[in-house]
Amino acid sequence: MKELTRMDALDLARTQFAVTGSLHFLFVLLTLGLAPLVAIMHTRWTLSGAPEHERTVRFWGQVYVTNYAVGIVTGLVMEFQFGLSWSGLSRYAGDVFGAPLAMETLVAFFLESTFLGLWIFGWGRLPKWLHLACIWAVTLTAYASAWFIMTANSFLQNPAGAVERGGRLELVDAAALFTNKTLVFSFPHVLSAGLFTAGMVLVGASAYRLRRGGEDAAFFTRSMRTGIVTAALGITLTVGFGYAQFGGIQEGKFKGDTAATPLALMMDVGNLMFFVAVFLMLPLVRFLPRWRWTHRLLMILTPVPFVLAICGWLARELGRQPWMVWKKLTVADAMSPGLTPGMITVSLVGFTAVLGLLALTDYALIARLVRRGPRDLDLGAAAEERPAPALSY
Incomplete structure (x- = not known):
């Protein structure tokens, strides 16, 4: 009975990590894709x-x-569930696995937030070239943040640069950690997926506005064309770096149906989207904004990159089961001791509710911006340009 209870708790803990990781990754993916696009847009405006x-x-x-x-906020929830459910991982591999995570927080995240704050509040206050430098710094630090996260994840896939001493892993070769064979192609694969996602968001949002008509047609025509080019470039690189990763996969991965299902799905739909973006959308880039009959289809395609990204993440994580650290630490041993199914169920419901609410909030806010269009924007507006707040009594 005790073993059965622990297995129930393990399944719930794995589900909790899958839910929180997947929902958080949706935000990260769009952030990584939009950051360089906004930086390029700002460069064009500056010039x-x-x-x-x-x-x-x-x-x-x-x-x-x-x-x-x-x-x-979704990232903070991820930190909570790490500490709650996976203390065994921290004890065994924390000295190695925790190092890139700490560097991501202390170096990349704080720098990224600082430069983003300077960019937001420096509008009209900073010299234009310094202001431009801030958004490029945001992009570079966002990429650095992704690099450190993917370094930590790649270590779980292939614990390079570490040896076991006294029942714990110790880092002996930092160069091997940061040049992990499972990192060199997975990192650009993630960045490319972000570009594809951001491009399709531009396409879908522009299609929605162009379908409605209105005086901002020229604005969203340019945005749709930018999105189409970005999506075509992003999916091409995503597919290329995706296939390149198969050369570094350890023997025994993706053998079970659990991991193979999202991997079939990702590859099949990804190849289809490559064909659609490169051979249909890109050649028609000048015509699609005017063809209203295509706009509904373009809107339907908008969430596809997010679905593909989740499938890819699930395939990567499920492919190494039952190992948390490949051939070093099992998922069962990585789980925190003393957890009961009831405890994890409560946290799973709570985390899912919070993350689900945040996802809906993000969608609602972005949808509201798209419906309103490029007018009465808060970002970059002088104090006298900002709409007066509504009074309530």
Whole structure:
């Protein structure tokens, strides 16, 4: 009975990690994709000084800031569930696994937040080239954050650079840790998936506005064309780096149906989206904004990159089961002792409710921005331009 209870708790803990990890990854993916796009938009505005380019930066920059702000909270939930359910991982591999996570928090995250704050509040206050440098610094530190996270995850897939001493893993080769064979292609794969996701968000949002008509048609025509080019580039790189990863997969991975199912799905739908983006959308990039009959289909395709990303993440994580650290520490041994199914059920419901609410909030806020269009934007607006707050009695 005791063993049965622990197995029930283990299944619940794995479900909890899958739910929290998947929902958090949705925010991260869009952040990684929008950051370089906004930086490129800002560069074009800085060079041209054109008002329409400024509107583009302010609109899509506000979408980026909204997603970033809500996504931070989901990251905090991830930290809570790590400490709650997986203390065995910390005891055994914390000296190695925790190092890139700490560097992500202390170096990348705080720098990213600082530069983003300077970019948000430096509008009209900083010299234009310094202001531009801030958003590029945001992009680079966001990529650095992803690098450290993927370094930690790749260590779980392939514990390179560490040896076991006294029942714990110790880092003996930092270079091996940061040049892990499961990292060198998975990192650009994630960044490319972010570009594909952001591109399809631009396409879907622009299709929605163009379908409705209105005076902002020129603005969303440019945004749709930018999104199509970005999506085509992103899916091409995603597929390329995805296939490149198979050369570094350890023997025995993806043997079970549990991991193979999301991996079949990801590859099949990913290949289909590659064909759609590169051979259908890209050649018609000048015509799709005018063809209203295609806009509903483009809107339907918007969530596909998110679904593919979750399938890829699940395949990567499920592929190494039953190991938490490949051939070193099992998932069962990594789980915190003393947890009961009831305890994990309570935290699972709580975390899912919080993350689900945050996801809905993020969607609602971004949808509201898209419906309102590039007018009355808070980002970059002077105090006299901002709409007066509504009074309530």
